[in-house]
Amino acid sequence: xxxxxxxxxxxxxxxxxxxxxxxxxxxxxxxxxxxxxxxxxxxxxxxxxxxxxxxxxxxxxxxxxxxxxxxxxxxxxxxxxxxxxxxxxxxxxxxxxxxxxxxxxxxxxxxxxxxxxxxxxxxxxxxxxxxxxxxxxxxxxxxxxxxxxxxxxxxxxxxxxxxxxxxxxxxxxxxxxxxxxxxxxxxxxxxxxxxxxxxxxxxxxxxxxxxxxxxxxxxxxxxxxxxxxxxxxxxxxxxxxxxxxxxxxxxxxxxxxxxxxxxxxxxxxxxxxxxxxxxxxxxxxxxxxxxxxxxxxxxxxxxxxxxxxxxxxxxxxxxxxxxxxxxxxxxxxxxxxxxxxxxxxxxxxxxxxxxxxxxx
Amino acid sequence: xxxxxxxxxxxxxxxxxxxxxxxxxxxxxxxxxxxxxxxxxxxxxxxxxxxxxxxxxxxxxxxxxxxxxxxxxxxxxxxxxxxxxxxxxxxxxxxxxxxxxxxxxxxxxxxxxxxxxxxxxxxxxxxxxxxxxxxxxxxxxxxxxxxxxxxxxxxxxxxxxxxxxxxxxxxxxxxxxxxxxxxxxxxxxxxxxxxxxxxxxxxxxxxxxxxxxxxxxxxxxxxxxxxxxxxxxxxxxxxxxxxxxxxxxxxxxxxxxxxxxxxxxxxxxxxxxxxxxxxxxxxxxxxxxxxxxxxxxxxxxxxxxxxxxxxxxxxxxxxxxxxxxxxxxx
Numbered sequence: 287x288x289x290x291x292x293x294x295x296x297x298x299x300x301x302x303x304x305x306x307x308x309x310x311x312x313x314x315x316x317x318x319x320x321x322x323x324x325x326x327x328x329x330x331x332x333x334x335x336x337x338x339x340x341x342x343x344x345x346x347x348x349x350x351x352x353x354x355x356x357x358x359x360x361x362x363x364x365x366x367x368x369x370x371x372x373x374x375x376x377x378x379x380x381x382x383x384x385x386x387x388x389x390x391x392x393x394x395x396x397x398x399x400x401x402x403x404x405x406x407x408x409x410x411x412x413x414x415x416x417x418x419x420x421x422x423x424x425x426x427x428x429x430x431x432x433x434x435x436x437x438x439x440x441x442x443x444x445x446x447x448x449x450x451x452x453x454x455x456x457x458x459x460x461x462x463x464x465x466x467x468x469x470x471x472x473x474x475x476x477x478x479x480x481x482x483x484x485x486x487x488x489x490x491x492x493x494x495x496x497x498x499x500x501x502x503x504x505x506x507x508x509x510x511x512x513x514x515x516x517x518x519x520x521x522x523x524x525x526x527x528x529x530x531x532x533x534x535x536x537x538x539x540x541x542x543x544x545x546x547x548x549x550x551x552x553x554x555x556x557x558x559x560x561x562x563x564x565x566x567x568x569x570x571x572x573x574x575x576x577x578x579x580x581x582x583x584x585x586x587x588x589x590x591x592x593x594x595x596x597x598x599x600x601x602x603x604x605x606x607x608x609x610x611x612x613x614x615x616x617x618x619x620x621x622x623x624x625x626x627x628x629x630x631x632x633x634x635x636x637x638x639x640x641x642x643x644x645x646x
Numbered sequence: 647x648x649x650x651x652x653x654x655x656x657x658x659x660x661x662x663x664x665x666x667x668x669x670x671x672x673x674x675x676x677x678x679x680x681x682x683x684x685x686x687x688x689x690x691x692x693x694x695x696x697x698x699x700x701x702x703x704x705x706x707x708x709x710x711x712x713x714x715x716x717x718x719x720x721x722x723x724x725x726x727x728x729x730x731x732x733x734x735x736x737x738x739x740x741x742x743x744x745x746x747x748x749x750x751x752x753x754x755x756x757x758x759x760x761x762x763x764x765x766x767x768x769x770x771x772x773x774x775x776x777x778x779x780x781x782x783x784x785x786x787x788x789x790x791x792x793x794x795x796x797x798x799x800x801x802x803x804x805x806x807x808x809x810x811x812x813x814x815x816x817x818x819x820x821x822x823x824x825x826x827x828x829x830x831x832x833x834x835x836x837x838x839x840x841x842x843x844x845x846x847x848x849x850x851x852x853x854x855x856x857x858x859x860x861x862x863x864x865x866x867x868x869x870x871x872x873x874x875x876x877x878x879x880x881x882x883x884x885x886x887x888x889x890x891x892x893x894x895x896x897x898x899x900x901x902x903x904x905x906x907x908x909x910x911x912x913x914x915x916x917x918x919x920x921x922x923x924x925x926x927x928x929x930x931x932x933x934x935x936x937x938x939x940x941x942x943x944x945x946x947x948x949x950x951x952x953x954x955x956x957x958x959x960x961x962x963x964x965x966x967x968x969x970x971x972x973x974x975x976x
Binding site: 370371372373374463465467470471472473495496497498499500502505507508509513516517520521523524 | 723724726799824826905908934
């Protein structure tokens with residue numbers, strides 16, 4: 287009996303200890319970065335400002351480049367961006383853990399409501415999603431809208447299917463199974479891809495539907511872009527969707543897709559720019575380019591957004607964020623192409639700049 | 647003691663000063679008490695930590711359990727858009743890959759342990775091999791996953807294709823290996839549990855008293871007779887414990903499986919078809935999950951914990967009953 291009571295008292299003491307240490311650690315505010323301000327920054331803040339952001343992994347390479355270059359020019363502002371994924375980014379932003387968020391899928395009405403309507407969506411850059419494939423000896427594979435939807439629906443199973451052969455005269459299509467590879471983790475890339483499939487195919491719309499992860503009718507899942515990309519490279523007869531930047535840097539062959547105008551278009555930055563130019567940006571900046579029109583438009587393209595508050599309590603923060611965003615929308619856009627992102631069309635960029643100005 | 651010593655005459659003050667016979671100082675007493683409480687606190691801490699984890703998981707899973715109930719365990723859709731969740735393929739996939747891994751890794755592990763404990767190889771080689779195998783445990787699981795994708799899967803493709811072509815009627819070979827799947831996952835798992843199984847069963851075999859084996863040799867037994875009739879039965883408890891631990895490790899393994907199992911929401915007996923496991927499901931879906939999906943994932947985590955608990959309990963129970971007989975105590 288004695289030992290039991292002793293055990294209990296020590297347990298209580300232990301809890302107390304943990305509670306105490308937690309209480310202590312809470313008091314320690316995150317130490318502000320103390321970098322000496324050398325240059326006269328455009329931000330009229332007293333001391334350096336640190337902005338925390340997290341979210342989409344797809345634009346992360348471009349964002350980190352922007353924020354690094356901006357930080358070099360403006361020592362008063364430091365931006366920490368963590369690529370945690372779109373969903374996590376939105377969550378952290380709503381819960382107030384970050385100063386800004388980033389997402390490949392614009393926030394839904396419900397999410398905006400959760401953020402007490404104090405949110406503004408800013409398209410910052412855009413990108414393609416390509417269908418990379420692994421077929422020896424087949425270059426410039428052309429896929430019609432019906433075919434690539436059919437492949438991901440599992441209705442077209444072999445590479446020598448007459449429907450594929452019809453749009454690829456002369457190509458030596460092997461008589462092997464099509465191995466579909468999709469993302470196993472929830473991702474903005476999947477959201478954009480399924481959104482496009484739903485826009486062009488009724489069966490997809492009523493079947494798997496649109497989402498960051500869906501119930502795939504066929505195929506195996508790979509984790510992240512690199513997982514999918516590795517699996518396509520390893521598997522003869524594989525096809526899967528990855529981001530253009532990824533396919534371009536790993537030199538993976540990707541299919542030419544039939545667009546709304548009935549033309550086969552290879553993924554390229556020009557093709558995406560053409561697609562984006564065809565879409566009018568609404569007032570809330572939530573433009574879905576699900577099936578762009580135009581002869582040169584590459585069909586699967588998306589904006590990616592930064593989420594900011596309309597009003598910040600800390601004016602130094604809002605001023606810093608505004609200067610970062612403005613720089614990214616002007617000078618920053620010139621860095622996009624080198625990293626395989628689509629620069630915003632000029633009209634869009636100037637609209638977004640106006641929106642940035644409304645941040646308080 | 648002291649009083650009898652006093653009667654004998656010699657001066658014992660010196661003896662009283664020695665650290666052993668001197669009564670403990672106040673500092674020593676306090677240190678002892680403090681140490682005891684510290685030990686109690688850490689012991690309690692472990693229990694509380696586990697309790698906290700279970701409580702937190704259950705708190706988040708509560709609504710999902712209420713919403714999906716038993717149907718969650720028997721359906722096989724995972725569709726976050728329609729909030730329709732079921733984990734039957736994941737439960738079966740977890741058990742299937744783990745059992746396969748235990749079959750392969752367990753057999754290999756025990757065999758290696760025999761080689762390393764029964765004097766088959768010189769002492770130095772024994773030591774070297776033992777260390778190499780224990781090093782396997784230090785390889786990060788993401789490396790196992792990459793090795794699986796880039797080395798194992800391409801190696802398996804040829805033989806798997808041949809088996810599928812010639813023995814398609816056997817359910818185990820009924821599909822084509824398109825890349826990741828049950829077999830590569832189970833193979834990598836079996837390598838991952840090898841160090842656990844080998845190290846523990848080797849210790850158990852080495853702990854068998856030498857005179858038992860010597861007695862058997864004295865009665866004219868051969869080396870294999872000694873191994874099968876004396877060493878293995880005597881160390882059965884330890885070997886069984888090693889297998890249970892290895893199985894537990896296989897059930898919970900996440901990263902390598904998320905990379906190799908194929909992450910497809912289906913279950914088939916074919917070794918070459920893609921599948922999914924509970925741990926891989928959790929790893930893949932957590933980062934982007936919304937509120938409803940998090941609830942379902944927590945429910946799945948709870949199921950995984952229960953499976954592991956059940957396996958450990960069953961293992962202990964079997965060990966208690968089966969080894970009595972093997973050890974000749976029954």
